[in-house]
Amino acid sequence: MVTSTATPTSNGTKPHGFLAQVNRMFDAAAAHSDLDPGILGQIRACDNIVRFEFPIKRDDGSIDVIRGYRAEHSHHKKPTKGGIRYATSVNVDEVMALASLMSYKCAIVDVPFGGAKGGVCIDTREYSVDELERITRRYTFELIRKNFIGAGLDVPAPDYGTGEREMAWMMDTYNQMTDDDLNALGCVTGKPVGQGGVRGRTEATGRGVYYGIREACSYKSDMEALDLGVGVEGKSVVIQGLGNVGYHAARILQNEGGAKIVGLAEIEGAIYDPDGLDIEEVMNHRKTTGSILDFPGAKNIEESADALLLPCDILIPAALEGVIDRDNAGDIKAKIIAEAANGPLTADADEILNERGMLIIPDVYLNAGGVTVSYFEWLRNLSHVRHGRMSRRFEERNAERILRAVDELTAEDFDSKLLEGLIERIGFGASEQDLVNSGLEDTMAFAYDEVRVIREEKGIDMRTAAYCSAINKIGKSYTAMGFFP
Numbered sequence: 495m496v497t498s499t500a501t502p503t504s505n506g507t508k509p510h511g512f513l514a515q516v517n518r519m520f521d522a523a524a525a526h527s528d529l530d531p532g533i534l535g536q537i538r539a540c541d542n543i544v545r546f547e548f549p550i551k552r553d554d555g556s557i558d559v560i561r562g563y564r565a566e567h568s569h570h571k572k573p574t575k576g577g578i579r580y581a582t583s584v585n586v587d588e589v590m591a592l593a594s595l596m597s598y599k600c601a602i603v604d605v606p607f608g609g610a611k612g613g614v615c616i617d618t619r620e621y622s623v624d625e626l627e628r629i630t631r632r633y634t635f636e637l638i639r640k641n642f643i644g645a646g647l648d649v650p651a652p653d654y655g656t657g658e659r660e661m662a663w664m665m666d667t668y669n670q671m672t673d674d675d676l677n678a679l680g681c682v683t684g685k686p687v688g689q690g691g692v693r694g695r696t697e698a699t700g701r702g703v704y705y706g707i708r709e710a711c712s713y714k715s716d717m718e719a720l721d722l723g724v725g726v727e728g729k730s731v732v733i734q735g736l737g738n739v740g741y742h743a744a745r746i747l748q749n750e751g752g753a754k755i756v757g758l759a760e761i762e763g764a765i766y767d768p769d770g771l772d773i774e775e776v777m778n779h780r781k782t783t784g785s786i787l788d789f790p791g792a793k794n795i796e797e798s799a800d801a802l803l804l805p806c807d808i809l810i811p812a813a814l815e816g817v818i819d820r821d822n823a824g825d826i827k828a829k830i831i832a833e834a835a836n837g838p839l840t841a842d843a844d845e846i847l848n849e850r851g852m853l854i855i856p857d858v859y860l861n862a863g864g865v866t867v868s869y870f871e872w873l874r875n876l877s878h879v880r881h882g883r884m885s886r887r888f889e890e891r892n893a894e895r896i897l898r899a900v901d902e903l904t905a906e907d908f909d910s911k912l913l914e915g916l917i918e919r920i921g922f923g924a925s926e927q928d929l930v931n932s933g934l935e936d937t938m939a940f941a942y943d944e945v946r947v948i949r950e951e952k953g954i955d956m957r958t959a960a961y962c963s964a965i966n967k968i969g970k971s972y973t974a975m976g977f978f979p
């Protein structure tokens with residue numbers, strides 16, 4: 495085990511890797527800050543990182559050595575929060591970069607957590623479900639031993655390659671291994687609904703991506719500058735990655751926003767149809783045939799990455815980092831780049847696309863829906879009260895009182911249907927999903943507005959403005975609490 499606060503210089507670190515890209519973006523925003531350089535340095539630094547290896551018995555009896563990581567970027571607020579990634583790209587540089595993004599993201603949407611990220615360096619397709627469960631449980635056990643998990647300490651969530659299944663295994667392992675009975679449910683978020691999860695968490699990142707794009711498309715001056723109309727409706731969209739984030743973003747953009755999905759890219763290749771692709775039909779086709787290719791009416795694109803260059807209004811990279819770099823940035827035809835994935839643009843690509851006048855909605859803002867709803871889930875776990883449960887009866891009784899107060903309404907003709915109608919009309923007794931979605935919608939709209947004001951005041955691009963927002967808020971936090979000892 496290596497526990498260190500130093501910047502990575504060995505073992506998996508790329509010379510100009512992901513962390514260097516994130517720090518370059520941070521530095522561009524820090525140049526607009528009046529904060530003491532020492533405080534800026536502390537905001538940028540990764541507070542704690544752990545790397546460990548453990549053996550796992552495969553189904554055939556052989557042994558694999560698995561490498562895991564967890565980085566806690568910023569302890570200015572606790573717990574720290576961030577996903578667990580299962581991918582072969584996972585290394586110390588990647589988890590530190592992703593943990594930094596989490597700190598900035600939480601600050602931008604006013605979620606009171608520090609940033610963290612963890613991962614296991616595996617290709618999930620090479621392991622059975624039983625093996626994945628053993629890996630997840632052992633990884634969690636290592637986090638417990640090293641004090642890197644707990645409702646008040648550090649709270650993982652799903653990321654690339656993990657989902658609610660892995661979160662349930664993590665929570666159960668934590669529950670079995672610790673005495674933290676009261677708060678055990680809050681040790682991870684993104685759990686299944688029956689295991690302390692909240693309705694709406696699975697789709698939350700994709701839904702947040704939709705709300706963020708909708709905010710961006712609602713500003714006439716920005717749309718006019720791109721020669722586009724106001725609103726999401728009718729805009730053509732290309733999406734890379736049809737996992738949790740990409741699929742739900744596509745579905746909601748299509749069904750609620752009226753956008754036209756013209757291109758979809760997955761690992762096996764991409765498809766294009768300028769007349770529009772129905773996302774559910776494509777997913778069913780993939781389920782049946784094992785691939786999105788050969789979808790009826792669509793053109794196959796054998797080289798999946800070429801889909802990034804398709805003509806469209808909005809390009810949504812929703813897979814992994816660094817997919818748009820200085821080599822392909824000049825060929826991108828989309829007018830809006832909506833960063834659903836973390837770090838899909840290198841700093842060079844970011845500069846090139848900004849110079850070309852494109853509107854980039856940055857990851858640190860756009861994919862914050864997941865952590866926002868994770869916050870709701872965590873609050874629910876700590877309070878042991880389901881959202882909407884306390885308020886529903888109270889609100890129903892209020893509605894009943896209002897109805898009974900209407901003079902002409904006697905007790906005999908009191909009609910429960912009328913009560914239901916009133917409840918629905920004035921929004922009483924909202925379901926948990928309604929409460930979660932409306933909380934997420936407000937959060938995304940409010941944060942967009944804060945970033946927009948900074949962007950206009952300083953005359954800077956949206957990413958730099960979003961980082962400025964994060965730096966201001968985290969800087970305020972460090973300044974107010976002072977430095978120990």
Ligand SMILES: NC(=O)c1ccc[n+]([C@@H]2O[C@H](COP(=O)([O-])OP(=O)(O)OC[C@H]3O[C@@H](n4cnc5c(N)ncnc54)[C@H](O)[C@@H]3O)[C@@H](O)[C@H]2O)c1
Nearest residue numbers: 653654655699735737738739759760761813835836861864
């Ligand atoms: N899950 C969340 O709540 C969440 C929250 C914030 C940010 N993110 C970020 O969103 C991105 C995607 O995460 P996810 O949870 O949807 O992961 P996921 O594992 O559910 O899905 C990722 C999808 O991308 C596909 N993919 C991988 N490489 C590809 C390529 N080169 N071209 C096309 N498709 C490719 C995979 O096959 C998979 O279907 C990551 O950058 C992650 O950090 C996720």
